Amino acid sequence: MRPGLSAKRLVVKVGSAVLAGEGGLDRAVLGEIARQVARLREEGREVVLVSSGAVAAGMRRLGLKERPKDMPLKQALAALGQPLLMAHWQEAFAPFGLPVAQVLLTAEDLSARGRYLNAKATLRAFWTWGSYP
DSSP states (O other): OOTTOOOSEEEEEEOHHHHEETTEEOHHHHHHHHHHHHHHHHTTOEEEEEEOOHHHHHHHHHTOOSOOOSHHHHHHHHHHHHHHHHHHHHHHHGGGTOOBOOOOOOHHHHHSHHHHHHHHHHHHHHHHHTOBO
8 A cells, every 4th residue: 555545445536627628538537547546456445436527428429519507408418428438437447457337326325324235235246346336
């Protein structure tokens, strides 16, 4: 483990501003994040990657230049872009032999005890398999 960083489990949050380059998701940035996460895994850490970017990917897919302000339109773009985002993450992690998985959680999943325990067990299963949620 690196000096000064003793955490066994890490949550890495990456926003759209980091992932979205000119014309869509920046594959080089995703690749660099994957490299760093793979290194953390080699150090024995468990990582959860929380990623934005689905709306940006959906906008790119439709050729939209402006992000809509209307929530139903943003949700529709996110639904369109989410499979693209996951495909990009799979591509980024492939050189390191690390499978990726999508876990969708809501605030209720974390506040209701039974649902929280289920989410926790699910994340542990991914770490056991050497996968990254």
